[in-house]
Amino acid sequence: MGDYLVPATTYMAVGLMSGTSLDGIDAALVELKVDGKGDVHSCEQVKGVTVPFSAGRKEQIENAMDIERSNIRDICELNVVLGRDFAAAAERVVKESGRTMADLAFISSHGQTVYHMPETGATLQIGELSEIAKQTNVLTVGDFRPCDMSVGGEGAPLVPFVDHLLFRHQEKGRVLLNIGGMANVTLLSPASVSRPMIGGDTGPGNVLIDQCMAILTGGKHTYDRGGAYASAGQVDHLWLDNLIEGDSFLKKPLPKSTGRERYSREMAERLVEEGKSRGLSGEDITATISSYTVRSIRDAVTPFIGQLGLEDVFVGGGGAENHYLMEELGKELGMPVYRMEELGVSSEFKEAAVFAVLGLYRLKGRPNNAPEATGAKKLVSMGKVVLP
């Protein structure tokens, strides 16, 4: 169970996250403040660092994720190699903050998802926790998702637990949206009413946009910087309607989760070919695919606007940098759309910081899953612990 931590009101920790975009490891050094009941009431970022993956490492991970190209020997080795990368990222963020590893109460690592199969209750996040604990000599917790799945959950998204803890507004319902590779939401009713929250993945975030950009530019651009390419194009509304209509994931109600298994490179290749055969320019294709992300978010959120009294949207993840996505979301949802910074949180490092909070709950033996967002049948304390 727990308790692995000395009782205190403040804990310094590192949260580590590498998401579906494969752009690198986000490491957030945070100070967590705990109230008398043991709940985290503040998560302040002291320092954030992104350690980009080398092209070679990115390719190794992409190969591991691809059924045709992966093999068990490579995955076995990558698990250890990534564990060392995660450890190095933790050391780097601590060093850059001017602190030492001895200042840390713990490290909490999401790992790298290589495969996610919610329909069979299986998921795999790699980045060996023993490597992190032994290299850094710090208590380490991680590998959260399988535990939620073992009680019937999707194992994702996990962020809504922390959104509910830290970001409810007294009078207003809020949409907390993350646009990373995938997009996921937490829909929070006002704290003054006892209606539940709802969460889940809404579908693609940047993943199809990134892949299409790479295909269209022959690898010169791997994302649509600022959304400039999409902004210069025209949406093909008929094609967009067909794409939305043909996507069975979008028809499923929340809670639900998805990944690169569905929104894959092959899908992006098909979309680019289809767009070209419709006579569209690269800009038009990018605009339409970016609107696919916007529409899928809108369609997941809209049914709950009245029920939960949702009034505004706060966006984290790299998608917050894409002005096309941000502006279109505002128009489609009819609500003001802000960056997470409005709530005092870095858009870039929010997920890494969230995993530090989840880790603290695990180390105290307390539940840290949100069945409203994963569909789990019961509350569990997710995560595995390795002593230094």
Ligand SMILES: Nc1ncnc2c1ncn2[C@@H]1O[C@H](COP(=O)(O)OP(=O)(O)OP(=O)(O)O)[C@@H](O)[C@H]1O
């Ligand atoms: N300046 C920018 N303009 C447009 N898009 C950007 C910009 N910076 C980052 N992005 C997008 O954000 C993506 C990275 O987002 P993020 O790091 O939040 O994803 P992730 O954490 O890997 O994914 P997930 O949350 O799905 O696991 C990039 O791949 C890119 O598409």
Ligand SMILES: CC(=O)N[C@H]1[C@@H]2OC[C@@H](O2)[C@@H](O)[C@@H]1O[C@H](C)C(=O)O
């Ligand atoms: C299986 C997996 O790694 N899922 C990620 C992914 O990236 C975004 C979305 O899909 C979300 O479900 C989840 O990550 C965030 C951090 C979460 O669990 O809340």
